[in-house]
Amino acid sequence: xxxxxxxxxxxxxxxxxxxxxxxxxxxxxxxxxxxxxxxxxxxxxxxxxxxxxxxxxxxxxxxxxxxxxxxxxxxxxxxxxxxxxxxxxxxxxxxxxxxxxxxxxxxxxxxxxxxxxxxxxxxxxxxxxxxxxxxxxxxxxxxxxxxxxxxxxxxxxxxxxxxxxxxxxxxxxxxxxxxxxxxxxxxxxxxxxxxxxxxxxxxxxxxxxxxxxxxxxxxxxxxxxxxxxxxxxxxxxxxxxxxxxxxxxxxxxxxxxxxxxxxxxxxxxxxxxxxxxxxxxxxxxxxxxxxxxxxxxxxxxxxxxxxxxxxxxxxxxxxxxxxxxxxxxxxxxxxxxxxxxxxxxxxxxxxxxxxxxxxxxxxxxxxxxxxxxxxxxxxxxxxxxxxxxxxxxxxxxxxxxxxxxxxxxxxxxxxxxxxxxxxxxxxxxxxxxxxxxxxxxxxxxxxxxxxxxxxxxxxxxxxxxxxxxxxxxxxxxxxxxxxxxxxxxxxxxxxxxxxxxxxxxxxxxxxxxxxxxxxxxxxxxxxxx
Amino acid sequence: xxxxxxxxxxxxxxxxxxxxxxxxxxxxxxxxxxxxxxxxxxxxxxxxxxxxxxxxxxxxxxxxxxxxxxxxxxxxxxxxxxxxxxxxxxxxxxxxxxxxxxxxxxxxxxxxxxxxxxxxxxxxxxxxxxxxxxxxxxxxxxxxxxxxxxxxxxxxxxxxxxxxxxxxxxxxxxxxxxxxxxxxxxxxxxxxxxxxxxxxxxxxxxxxxxxxxxxxxxxxxxxxxxxxxxxxxxxxxxxxxxxxxxxxxxxxxxxxxxxxxxxxxxxxxxxxxxxxxxxxxxxxxxxxxxxxxxxxxxxxxxxxxxxxxxxxxxxxxx
Numbered sequence: 017x018x019x020x021x022x023x024x025x026x027x028x029x030x031x032x033x034x035x036x037x038x039x040x041x042x043x044x045x046x047x048x049x050x051x052x053x054x055x056x057x058x059x060x061x062x063x064x065x066x067x068x069x070x071x072x073x074x075x076x077x078x079x080x081x082x083x084x085x086x087x088x089x090x091x092x093x094x095x096x097x098x099x100x101x102x103x104x105x106x107x108x109x110x111x112x113x114x115x116x117x118x119x120x121x122x123x124x125x126x127x128x129x130x131x132x133x134x135x136x137x138x139x140x141x142x143x144x145x146x147x148x149x150x151x152x153x154x155x156x157x158x159x160x161x162x163x164x165x166x167x168x169x170x171x172x173x174x175x176x177x178x179x180x181x182x183x184x185x186x187x188x189x190x191x192x193x194x195x196x197x198x199x200x201x202x203x204x205x206x207x208x209x210x211x212x213x214x215x216x217x218x219x220x221x222x223x224x225x226x227x228x229x230x231x232x233x234x235x236x237x238x239x240x241x242x243x244x245x246x247x248x249x250x251x252x253x254x255x256x257x258x259x260x261x262x263x264x265x266x267x268x269x270x271x272x273x274x275x276x277x278x279x280x281x282x283x284x285x286x287x288x289x290x291x292x293x294x295x296x297x298x299x300x301x302x303x304x305x306x307x308x309x310x311x312x313x314x315x316x317x318x319x320x321x322x323x324x325x326x327x328x329x330x331x332x333x334x335x336x337x338x339x340x341x342x343x344x345x346x347x348x349x350x351x352x353x354x355x356x357x358x359x360x361x362x363x364x365x366x367x368x369x370x371x372x373x374x375x376x377x378x379x380x381x382x383x384x385x386x387x388x389x390x391x392x393x394x395x396x397x398x399x400x401x402x403x404x405x406x407x408x409x410x411x412x413x414x415x416x417x418x419x420x421x422x423x424x425x426x427x428x429x430x431x432x433x434x435x436x437x438x439x440x441x442x443x444x445x446x447x448x449x450x451x452x453x454x455x456x457x458x459x460x461x462x463x464x465x466x467x468x469x470x471x472x473x474x475x476x477x478x479x480x481x482x483x484x485x486x487x488x489x490x491x492x493x494x495x496x497x498x499x500x501x502x503x504x505x506x507x508x509x510x511x512x513x514x515x516x517x518x519x520x521x522x523x524x525x526x527x528x529x530x531x532x533x534x535x536x537x538x539x540x541x542x543x544x545x
Numbered sequence: 546x547x548x549x550x551x552x553x554x555x556x557x558x559x560x561x562x563x564x565x566x567x568x569x570x571x572x573x574x575x576x577x578x579x580x581x582x583x584x585x586x587x588x589x590x591x592x593x594x595x596x597x598x599x600x601x602x603x604x605x606x607x608x609x610x611x612x613x614x615x616x617x618x619x620x621x622x623x624x625x626x627x628x629x630x631x632x633x634x635x636x637x638x639x640x641x642x643x644x645x646x647x648x649x650x651x652x653x654x655x656x657x658x659x660x661x662x663x664x665x666x667x668x669x670x671x672x673x674x675x676x677x678x679x680x681x682x683x684x685x686x687x688x689x690x691x692x693x694x695x696x697x698x699x700x701x702x703x704x705x706x707x708x709x710x711x712x713x714x715x716x717x718x719x720x721x722x723x724x725x726x727x728x729x730x731x732x733x734x735x736x737x738x739x740x741x742x743x744x745x746x747x748x749x750x751x752x753x754x755x756x757x758x759x760x761x762x763x764x765x766x767x768x769x770x771x772x773x774x775x776x777x778x779x780x781x782x783x784x785x786x787x788x789x790x791x792x793x794x795x796x797x798x799x800x801x802x803x804x805x806x807x808x809x810x811x812x813x814x815x816x817x818x819x820x821x822x823x824x825x826x827x828x829x830x831x832x833x834x835x836x837x838x839x840x841x842x843x844x845x846x847x848x849x850x851x852x853x854x855x856x857x858x859x860x861x862x863x
Binding site: 422 | 587603638639712720807813817820824826
């Protein structure tokens with residue numbers, strides 16, 4: 017009996033020791049990630065591209081003033097040790113890290129940040145990050161060529177930077193993506209930079225084989241002690257889901273983004289089920305309705321459409337549950353998401369009643385512009401058509417390429433369209449897309465104008481108390497639910513298969529493939545150890 | 546003797562010059578066609594580069610990319626640059642298109658030559674063997690292989706090949722370029738080469754069968770020439786002209802088909818560059834990629850025309 021007890025205790029101790037060891041990050045090895053959104057990277061100058069594909073490698077190579085903390089669910093300072101807010105919330109003083117080195121060995125200073133933001137505001141280049149930097153006072157003047165330097169940026173000393181904003185917002189939401197990555201001053205302007213980029217990230221550039229891969233290796237002078245863990249990161253471009261599937265099963269890659277069909281297959285396979293990582297991303301899928309098209313000018317018609325579509329059925333049968341039902345605009349992972357809200361129920365009778373009240377008892381016909389996207393394109397439209405037909409609404413489908421759809425929604429050249437739009441992480445910025453002051457080409461694609469909504473949102477923007485701000489944002493979100501400028505379809509559930517030997521994956525709701533690579537490590541069961 | 550050689554070289558040289566001059570209108574027509582097509586199809590690079598609120602930004606971007614000029618002005622400027630060997634600058638990467646193409650050309654050539662080698666080495670002998678015993682077991686089997694090879698979709702075939710050779714047998718990597726070595730080249734080349742292999746088998750079989758019944762072959766046999774010599778000196782030589790024509794045409798076809806294979810296997814060639822450039826309306830990159838494909842096609846076919854004269858001296862460079 018005594019021997020049995022000793023054996024059990026010893027066994028438990030061994031198991032605990034084993035588990036502790038398993039959780040201790042291992043140094044070395046290669047992380048093999050995949051870039052699934054196309055056949056190439058756009059550019060090695062990350063300031064020029066806003067594609068999610070490019071930020072996958074940029075997260076390893078570059079650093080911005082802030083980074084997204086997936087555990088906290090918010091942006092946190094990355095290149096600053098301390099941020100002091102003054103001037104009624106408009107002035108942010110950054111105490112910068114004095115241990116951040118570029119990959120050419122030079123220490124980062126405030127000059128690099130000022131140089132980078134001035135570069136992004138070069139109006140002749142139209143860098144996509146300009147829409148974020150524009151929040152700094154004087155940035156717009158540089159963009160228009162009226163000033164040479166952003167007046168709202170002031171170097172106090174090499175490691176202290178003062179930033180004056182035009183609005184009382186959290187700059188973290190503006191400066192955490194790779195679009196505002198900090199470049200080494202002057203180096204970034206050289207022609208050679210585009211061939212051999214230099215950043216502040218945990219891995220430095222080694223090689224780019226266009227259309228195939230980017231290889232990066234550990235930067236030993238990275239400022240986080242002991243990090244990164246891995247020796248190397250390889251990001252392979254794999255746009256074909258079926259090819260990724262074979263490579264993942266063959267243990268040639270460590271991560272693979274899954275589509276609806278693969279999601280079902282992986283869930284059903286006992287060997288692969290455990291590899292699935294999923295997160296509610298900050299993207300809302302919806303059908304936008306143009307108020308300039310007479311029937312859609314009536315709120316009751318827009319609500320009728322929400323009642324007429326069995327969204328749950330489509331999500332379950334067609335999207336294979338790789339999405340969460342949308343209640344209103346703000347997604348599940350938004351800090352202002354209201355859990356008590358219920359989505360529009362499937363109620364064709366109510367839809368018919370609303371249509372009659374709006375003066376369309378026999379329904380009407382509209383043109384629906386769509387891409388071929390499997391999760392928010394033609395297959396969804398095809399499933400919705402008979403549901404709308406049931407309440408008398410006929411649909412004429414207009415199919416276009418994704419690039420064309422982007423232009424259609426910006427120009428307002430549609431009666432209705434189906435789309436996936438970023439609806440976070442900043443709830444205020446997401447809801448601002450419906451503010452009257454936001455032009456249609458920016459993100460107010462439905463040209464939504466409602467003074468009552470504007471008032472709520474303006475109040476939220478001015479609120480100092482975060483609880484009050486959240487409450488007002490929830491009110492604005494509920495307002496949108498009532499106004500129904502769109503058919504609220506779903507929030508994307510991002511799904512990625514991760515090999516069991518890769519650890520430290522962060523459930524990043526802004527984009528699951530965007531990983532802070534310094535947190536990742538591979539254990540010794542990895543074939544690329 | 547030297548005078549005779551010189552006389553042979555003169556028509557060949559003038560033929561070459563004439564053919565090179567003929568490529569100019571072809572190239573211009575292709576460039577014009579692509580230019581006009583991309584001017585009328587909806588969608589613009591500006592939409593994918595910036596979803597900015599400020600319409601001024603969009604205007605500036607258009608101006609910077611030269612998209613605010615009328616089509617004929619843009620076309621004229623492009624042709625003027627092209628004449629100096631400048632393919633323009635990519636809208637997306639802001640790199641010179643020639644530099645982008647230079648990086649992609651070798652992998653594409655590797656893939657196409659490997660696929661072509663595989664298809665010729667297997668397809669031509671298969672067609673020969675089939676034709677020598679028409680209606681026999683080998684002939685039937687060869688033709689089943691040929692028809693199947695021609696019918697299979699490349700995407701599906703590539704996945705099956707990946708599944709078998711990478712996942713099940715573990716012999717080769719399923720994707721990627723690696724160090725550009727044979728290990729990485731085999732599966733994409735096999736995928737790309739199956740269809741032309743089948744075509745070569747069928748073409749060779751048909752050509753050999755036709756030549757075998759030709760008068761000059763009958764005459765050779767009646768003179769007592771052995772069957773091996775008949776096949777070697779008369780049948781093979783004459784069939785080669787037809788095979789060579791098919792090879793030349795297939796080169797162009799393979800460059801087009803490589804798009805699917807490159808994308809599937811993450812092979813860094815011109816095909817995958819073309820796909821992304823079309824989707825993002827990167828007109829200079831599209832123009833450059835198509836131009837390279839067209840030029841390669843014309844060059845290969847010119848080479849084939851020149852080889853005709855070597856294989857069969859009766860063919861003149863007219």
